[in-house]
Amino acid sequence: MANQTRGGLPFAPFRDENGRNSYHHPFPRYAPFDPYFRITPHRRAYTPRELLNGTIKAFYNRQDGGLNPLQVRARESLCVRYVLRSTAYAKGEHVAAGPGGDEARELVDDDVRFFAKQLDDFFFFGLLERYIMIETGLDVVGPDPAGLEDRIEAETTIVREASGNEYVRININTGRRDIASAGANAPTYELNDIIGRLMHEMIHAYFLIYACDCPKCERGLLNTTGLPNDGHGPVFLMLHRLIVSEIRRWGDAEHNDLAALLEHDCPDLSISLHSRWRANAAINNLTVLQRRNYTRLLPYSFSERHLVRITNTDRVAVRPNIKENQIRAENALHDRRSRAEAYRVDLLDNWLAYEVDEFDEDEADYDHAFDFEGEEDIIRVDTDAVEGGVGDPSVDPSRQGSGNRT
Numbered sequence: 465m466a467n468q469t470r471g472g473l474p475f476a477p478f479r480d481e482n483g484r485n486s487y488h489h490p491f492p493r494y495a496p497f498d499p500y501f502r503i504t505p506h507r508r509a510y511t512p513r514e515l516l517n518g519t520i521k522a523f524y525n526r527q528d529g530g531l532n533p534l535q536v537r538a539r540e541s542l543c544v545r546y547v548l549r550s551t552a553y554a555k556g557e558h559v560a561a562g563p564g565g566d567e568a569r570e571l572v573d574d575d576v577r578f579f580a581k582q583l584d585d586f587f588f589f590g591l592l593e594r595y596i597m598i599e600t601g602l603d604v605v606g607p608d609p610a611g612l613e614d615r616i617e618a619e620t621t622i623v624r625e626a627s628g629n630e631y632v633r634i635n636i637n638t639g640r641r642d643i644a645s646a647g648a649n650a651p652t653y654e655l656n657d658i659i660g661r662l663m664h665e666m667i668h669a670y671f672l673i674y675a676c677d678c679p680k681c682e683r684g685l686l687n688t689t690g691l692p693n694d695g696h697g698p699v700f701l702m703l704h705r706l707i708v709s710e711i712r713r714w715g716d717a718e719h720n721d722l723a724a725l726l727e728h729d730c731p732d733l734s735i736s737l738h739s740r741w742r743a744n745a746a747i748n749n750l751t752v753l754q755r756r757n758y759t760r761l762l763p764y765s766f767s768e769r770h771l772v773r774i775t776n777t778d779r780v781a782v783r784p785n786i787k788e789n790q791i792r793a794e795n796a797l798h799d800r801r802s803r804a805e806a807y808r809v810d811l812l813d814n815w816l817a818y819e820v821d822e823f824d825e826d827e828a829d830y831d832h833a834f835d836f837e838g839e840e841d842i843i844r845v846d847t848d849a850v851e852g853g854v855g856d857p858s859v860d861p862s863r864q865g866s867g868n869r870t
């Protein structure tokens with residue numbers, strides 16, 4: 465791709481000779497109102513921390529007034545469907561053998577895709593949809609690529625087609641065949657487990673699509689998104705935990721079971737225990753030689769300066785100024801937008817009025833309109849004498865002043 469700049473900053477991602485990113489873009493400007501909530505970030509162009517900070521600005525600790533219209537609708541749709549459908553899960557209605565079994569399974573697959581769309585709109589600016597493919601069903605996930613566990617229930621991978629086309633595939637088990645065929649009571653998993661896994665995999669997908677792939681970022685992976693065959697580094701853990709907290713808030717507000725989302729994996733305010741275990745296990749499995757490819761693993765709480773960090777009690781701490789700065793930026797954008805809007809209305813609605821009162825050059829009293837007072841090179845406009853005031857687009861004082869009069 466050609467490297468192009470606008471005002472010295474690239475607006476298309478810079479790629480090196482290996483096709484890797486070579487410029488760390490700032491996260492796109494965002495505000496929860498038109499047109500700023502529809503952002504178009506570049507693929508693989510942001511450091512993981514930039515991505516984390518930019519992403520949580522849109523939802524962390526926000527009341528409804530601070531959410532964009534897409535988010536409010538997504539949360540409401542998700543909660544409605546959740547209440548309608550959650551009791552049907554883990555009760556065997558959906559994957560029962562015999563007539564209706566296939567139809568019921570399709571309904572489960574449909575639920576997962578529906579929830580994915582809402583989570584995408586709420587947490588990821590609707591940016592995942594065009595890049596991900598979700599496969600659901602009984603035992604659709606293969607063996608653990610890191611070899612750490614006998615069975616895994618979900619997996620996210622990049623698929624590169626021969627055509628060069630690339631997408632992210634998410635596989636999620638909605639139940640397991642051996643239990644279903646045994647006629648046991650719980651052929652599908654609990655809906656909370658499915659939603660918990662889905663949002664977990666969507667975070668992997670988000671980093672795979674948008675986090676920078678430059679050699680420097682790759683060397684730092686242990687302290688950011690984790691090893692390539694793992695993906696559960698501290699930046700993942702932080703975004704994951706903040707999303708869990710937000711979804712639990714929906715449960716609290718609506719009195720549904722979402723309040724208990726991932727309660728065993730993320731007890732109280734803790735980061736995901738299972739994901740952290742996997743991240744450490746994957747690092748411990750590295751050979752000495754492989755380990756040299758990465759910078760030293762730092763304790764999660766190594767930097768107090770970071771805006772978002774994991775504390776030594778395994779919670780996620782977010783510095784208040786990340787929100788304060790965002791609110792300030794949003795207010796400035798809001799002011800600018802309303803001023804632009806007022807000016808546009810002015811032009812449309814009052815244009816005729818301006819034309820009627822247009823400054824009449826022939827009849828103007830120049831002696832009063834321009835006061836020279838001996839300073840021949842300084843031309844001041846007497847605004848009172850100019851119809852429509854200084855802002856009137858029909859009057860160009862500099863042009864008026866340059867005429868050779870008197």
Ligand SMILES: [Zn+2]
Nearest residue numbers: 664668695696
């Ligand atoms: Zn994972």
Ligand SMILES: [Zn+2]
Nearest residue numbers: 676677678681
């Ligand atoms: Zn990078």
